Amino acid sequence: MTTSHETIDAQVVVVGAGPAGSATALRLAQNGVEDVVLVDAHDFPRDKTCGSALSPRGIKAVQELGVWSAIERLAYPISAIRLVTPGKRDIFLDAPGGKTQAVICLRRDMDYQIFKAATDAGVRFLPHFRAKALLEEHGRVRGVTAADGRTVRARFTVIANGAHSKWGTDLGRKREIRAIMGWWKNVPFRPRAIEMIFDRMVEPYYGWLFPETEERVNIGITYEDRDGEKKNARELFQRFLDAYYADRLREAEPVGAWKGHPIVYTYNIGRLFSRGRVVVGEAGRMTHPATGEGISFGMRSGIWAADALRDILLRKVPETAALKIYTARCAAAFSPSFWAGRAFRRLLRTGVLDRAVDLAQTQVVQEIMRRFLAHL
Numbered sequence: 001m002t003t004s005h006e007t008i009d010a011q012v013v014v015v016g017a018g019p020a021g022s023a024t025a026l027r028l029a030q031n032g033v034e035d036v037v038l039v040d041a042h043d044f045p046r047d048k049t050c051g052s053a054l055s056p057r058g059i060k061a062v063q064e065l066g067v068w069s070a071i072e073r074l075a076y077p078i079s080a081i082r083l084v085t086p087g088k089r090d091i092f093l094d095a096p097g098g099k100t101q102a103v104i105c106l107r108r109d110m111d112y113q114i115f116k117a118a119t120d121a122g123v124r125f126l127p128h129f130r131a132k133a134l135l136e137e138h139g140r141v142r143g144v145t146a147a148d149g150r151t152v153r154a155r156f157t158v159i160a161n162g163a164h165s166k167w168g169t170d171l172g173r174k175r176e177i178r179a180i181m182g183w184w185k186n187v188p189f190r191p192r193a194i195e196m197i198f199d200r201m202v203e204p205y206y207g208w209l210f211p212e213t214e215e216r217v218n219i220g221i222t223y224e225d226r227d228g229e230k231k232n233a234r235e236l237f238q239r240f241l242d243a244y245y246a247d248r249l250r251e252a253e254p255v256g257a258w259k260g261h262p263i264v265y266t267y268n269i270g271r272l273f274s275r276g277r278v279v280v281g282e283a284g285r286m287t288h289p290a291t292g293e294g295i296s297f298g299m300r301s302g303i304w305a306a307d308a309l310r311d312i313l314l315r316k317v318p319e320t321a322a323l324k325i326y327t328a329r330c331a332a333a334f335s336p337s338f339w340a341g342r343a344f345r346r347l348l349r350t351g352v353l354d355r356a357v358d359l360a361q362t363q364v365v366q367e368i369m370r371r372f373l374a375h376l
């Protein structure tokens with residue numbers, strides 16, 4: 001690695017160009033904030049280990065950011081869900097009229113579209129900038145330094161570097177969902193349907209199959225290590241595949257190696273800022289405790305963080321007041337869903353999903369289940 005002592009000045013530096021960081025940078029530019037620098041350890045486009053499902057609230061966020069049409073062109077539409085319960089009930093729930101409810105868009109494509117919209121809007125990007133330390137002066141964050149010695153000094157530093165971030169604020173106990181996944185071609189699947197399998201071997205989580213294109217799917221499991229035990233991820237995943245996908249994988253062609261990655265979550269959103277610093281996305285543990293969904297919460301928190309920074313930088317709103325509002329908006333919007341996630345995890349152990357599917361022979365119960373799943 002060559003070292004550098006270059007220093008760049010900015011109004012805002014955003015650390016990490018995933019959905020949360022790029023959404024923040026893009027919204028800042030759309031809000032008229034100038035001198036925004038976005039840094040990432042990688043260059044783009046880049047992959048990210050992820051099921052790549054964009055939920056209805058994720059679609060709403062990319063619509064607001066003006067990048068939905070670009071993403072929609074690259075995405076696979078979803079209008080049904082196959083649900084398998086711990087008691088092995090198996091049901092398909094279809095959206096009325098086959099309407100698209102969600103999409104699967106490869107993170108390589110989705111992240112790039114948000115990132116590109118940000119740089120097209122005037123955000124300056126520094127690739128291969130592996131942030132190593134925050135610059136702190138007199139109790140205030142003043143920017144960030146990379147492993148190679150480059151520094152970006154800024155009035156505000158947005159922390160958007162995902163699950164492994166060490167720069168969150170007031171986060172409390174770290175909770176982690178474990179995940180491992182793989183990719184295959186030529187797996188038979190029902191078009192436009194995702195599959196979620198709630199088996200006891202991964203309780204209170206689930207395994208999934210998400211179609212990415214007409215030919216290619218990703219399959220994975222989420223699970224947790226409880227009471228200090230450390231499960232063997234590959235062994236557990238193989239057991240899951242043998243139980244649910246052995247037949248369908250017989251003729252399939254694997255694409256690349258299996259990949260594991262944690263998902264960090266919280267039930268209670270604490271303070272998301274300190275002087276000069278704002279935390280967005282998974283760096284602030286804003287992912288769903290039952291489903292692991294994180295893309296939409298990342299973008300939504302990024303949009304609101306950018307609005308708060310606009311208020312401070314362009315409308316002279318006091319910093320603490322604006323960032324308290326940012327935290328309160330995230331807490332008010334996400335907490336009900338996160339608490340519902342906690343309740344769902346508990347209910348799963350009681351057999352409620354089996355009973356719901358037993359009752360789901362009527363349109364009314366199916367509609368209630370669809371709505372419940374959509375709002376989880």
Ligand SMILES: Cc1cc2nc3c(=O)[nH]c(=O)nc-3n(C[C@H](O)[C@H](O)[C@H](O)COP(=O)(O)OP(=O)(O)OC[C@H]3O[C@@H](n4cnc5c(N)ncnc54)[C@H](O)[C@@H]3O)c2cc1C
Nearest residue numbers: 016018019020041050051052053131161162281282294295
């Ligand atoms: C197996 C798996 C499946 C998932 N499936 C889904 C799903 O289907 N739908 C969904 O909504 N969510 C899913 N999630 C969760 C989702 O991937 C994350 O919550 C989401 O990506 C968080 O977005 P983010 O922008 O906060 O962080 P990230 O997407 O992780 O982006 C962080 C960025 O920061 C950069 N970075 C990291 N460290 C540094 C550093 N030191 N310096 C500079 N840059 C750095 C990284 O390169 C990256 O570009 C899944 C997660 C996993 C692990």
